[in-house]
Amino acid sequence: MRVTMDCVSCMMRQTVDAARRAKADEGAQKRILIGACEILARGFNNDEMTVTISRDLTQLVVEETSVEDPYLEVKERHIKEALALYPRLKERVAKAPDRLLAALKTAAAGNVLDIFIDVDVQAEDVEEILNQDFALSCLEEFRQQLARSKDVLILADNAGETVFDRILIEELGDKNVIYAVKDSPIANDATLKDARDSGLEEVATLISAGCSTAGTFLDDCTEEFRRLFFEADLVISKGMGNYEAISESPRPVFFLLKAKCQPVADDIGVPLGELIFARQEDIRK
Amino acid sequence: MRVTMDCVSCMMRQTVDAARRAKADEGAQKRILIGACEILARGFNNDEMTVTISRDLTQLVVEETSVEDPYLEVKERHIKEALALYPRLKERVAKAPDRLLAALKTAAAGNVLDIFIDVDVQAEDVEEILNQDFALSCLEEFRQQLARSKDVLILADNAGETVFDRILIEELGDKNVIYAVKDSPIANDATLKDARDSGLEEVATLISAGCSTAGTFLDDCTEEFRRLFFEADLVISKGMGNYEAISESPRPVFFLLKAKCQPVADDIGVPLGELIFARQEDIRK
Numbered sequence: 001m002r003v004t005m006d007c008v009s010c011m012m013r014q015t016v017d018a019a020r021r022a023k024a025d026e027g028a029q030k031r032i033l034i035g036a037c038e039i040l041a042r043g044f045n046n047d048e049m050t051v052t053i054s055r056d057l058t059q060l061v062v063e064e065t066s067v068e069d070p071y072l073e074v075k076e077r078h079i080k081e082a083l084a085l086y087p088r089l090k091e092r093v094a095k096a097p098d099r100l101l102a103a104l105k106t107a108a109a110g111n112v113l114d115i116f117i118d119v120d121v122q123a124e125d126v127e128e129i130l131n132q133d134f135a136l137s138c139l140e141e142f143r144q145q146l147a148r149s150k151d152v153l154i155l156a157d158n159a160g161e162t163v164f165d166r167i168l169i170e171e172l173g174d175k176n177v178i179y180a181v182k183d184s185p186i187a188n189d190a191t192l193k194d195a196r197d198s199g200l201e202e203v204a205t206l207i208s209a210g211c212s213t214a215g216t217f218l219d220d221c222t223e224e225f226r227r228l229f230f231e232a233d234l235v236i237s238k239g240m241g242n243y244e245a246i247s248e249s250p251r252p253v254f255f256l257l258k259a260k261c262q263p264v265a266d267d268i269g270v271p272l273g274e275l276i277f278a279r280q281e282d283i284r285k
Numbered sequence: 286m287r288v289t290m291d292c293v294s295c296m297m298r299q300t301v302d303a304a305r306r307a308k309a310d311e312g313a314q315k316r317i318l319i320g321a322c323e324i325l326a327r328g329f330n331n332d333e334m335t336v337t338i339s340r341d342l343t344q345l346v347v348e349e350t351s352v353e354d355p356y357l358e359v360k361e362r363h364i365k366e367a368l369a370l371y372p373r374l375k376e377r378v379a380k381a382p383d384r385l386l387a388a389l390k391t392a393a394a395g396n397v398l399d400i401f402i403d404v405d406v407q408a409e410d411v412e413e414i415l416n417q418d419f420a421l422s423c424l425e426e427f428r429q430q431l432a433r434s435k436d437v438l439i440l441a442d443n444a445g446e447t448v449f450d451r452i453l454i455e456e457l458g459d460k461n462v463i464y465a466v467k468d469s470p471i472a473n474d475a476t477l478k479d480a481r482d483s484g485l486e487e488v489a490t491l492i493s494a495g496c497s498t499a500g501t502f503l504d505d506c507t508e509e510f511r512r513l514f515f516e517a518d519l520v521i522s523k524g525m526g527n528y529e530a531i532s533e534s535p536r537p538v539f540f541l542l543k544a545k546c547q548p549v550a551d552d553i554g555v556p557l558g559e560l561i562f563a564r565q566e567d568i569r570k
Contacts, residue, residue, distance in 0.1 A: 008318055009298035016290045033293055034326045041322035045315055
């Protein structure tokens with residue numbers, strides 16, 4: 001997805017938030033803000049993708065503050081809170097009339113975790129989302145495709161959401177699930193450590209996609225990952241960042257996310273806040 | 286008040302909002318966004334005042350779109366809605382045990398109007414604010430100063446809020462009230478036309494301060510206004526913009542506002558959302 005006017009102010013806000021969390025001193029604040037203005041002007045002028053702009057903004061904060069992971073504390077807290085919820089979510093799915101649908105919704109509900117809302121993981125909020133319908137749904141197509149698939153690649157999104165994804169993985173049946181995370185910290189996106197801390201090693205093969213973009217941006221990924229992406233029988237993409245990164249890919253992908261910002265909601269063609277489970281062709285109708 | 290990190294992303298958002306309302310086409314959007322990045326980088330690097338940065342951003346939108354007043358429709362709507370509320374507000378003040386306090390609160394309640402929340406003027410919301418206490422109050426000092434004053438200068442804030450100010454003016458007693466507005470449109474700040482449309486000509490002498498900053502920035506004002514500002518017996522400053530513009534002035538001022546953003550709340554030393562009625566010395570204690 002290409003940068004919009006609204007993305008510019010939002011990314012500036014995210015940069016300020018990261019700079020503050022990284023405890024940038026006055027000099028670093030100036031260099032970060034000035035550098036961010038340059039990156040955003042260049043990005044908007046060249047219709048760059050949101051994921052490459054936010055990657056450059058993140059690198060700027062890391063370079064100026066030497067803090068590798070400004071969201072470390074948030075990620076650890078979200079994983080801990082999500083793990084505490086896990087038994088209850090698991091039980092809910094086990095009792096559901098359609099377990100696969102319930103598991104998909106659980107994974108989408110995990111996407112509500114957001115550093116810019118900085119919510120705690122509350123059972124009530126998750127419950128509310130689980131009762132929400134998908135605004136776009138390709139459940140039957142997914143069911144059919146899944147039955148024919150052996151290798152399932154999941155593109156991970158945030159730390160904490162990872163625990164919700166475990167519920168989905170456990171409902172996929174006897175599949176070879178590969179769970180791909182970011183190579184180094186970007187915002188609250190899951191890294192290998194976060195995925196391990198979420199217990200995912202027990203249910204999937206964990207790999208780094210090689211990129212450090214908020215969204216699996218293929219140009220930044222390893223050759224090995226790109227091959228895997230194009231060859232996997234089925235790909236599930238979690239969250240907005242991955243949608244932004246690969247919505248234009250020719251390879252069919254099942255996107256599972258909550259449309260938490262207006263530019264993404266507009267791009268998909270749904271109202272803000274909706275839950276989405278759709279393929280490229282469902283969105284571009 | 287000097288620009289903070291949070292101001293940068295907020296002013297970017299305001300610029301995008303103004304550009305959209307002014308129906309900037311794709312080329313204009315690019316020039317505005319790139320120009321805004323330059324202005325913000327320069328402003329933050331030089332610790333400029335928020336009011337001069339937002340003035341330059343507004344001029345940029347006007348130059349690129351040739352739309353003088355992107356908030357015209359919002360201002361007209363707010364004035365109309367506020368005028369409909371006027372009789373009810375007037376009656377409420379008439380019945381209050383302390384009419385002056387009730388009128389001051391009414392004027393502060395008008396400050397809740399905000400283009401970035403873009404609320405409608407709802408009687409219930411106003412009622413809620415009227416029941417809120419001032420977090421900082423210099424009511425008794427104001428009462429004493431008012432008794433000794435003949436000329437009262439009010440620095441206006443937003444269109445719509447103007448109608449609420451009428452209630453205050455009518456409670457000031459037999460004073461020579463001068464109501465100073467912005468010279469040309471900036472955001473939803475009141476201009477002479479807005480003040481007239483709000484019926485203020487009947488209760489005060491309306492003047493333009495000569496500036497077009499979101500806040501009465503003295504360097505941009507006319508020589509005549511500056512003299513008036515320093516010679517008036519009593520000055521009431523409405524809203525955040527005026528606070529940002531003159532909080533460091535040596536001339537004693539009564540600030541009446543709602544702290545609607547974190548940097549202003551931090552500068553005053555109160556939690557976000559509080560109602561303030563205070564002089565410089567009350568704030569700097």
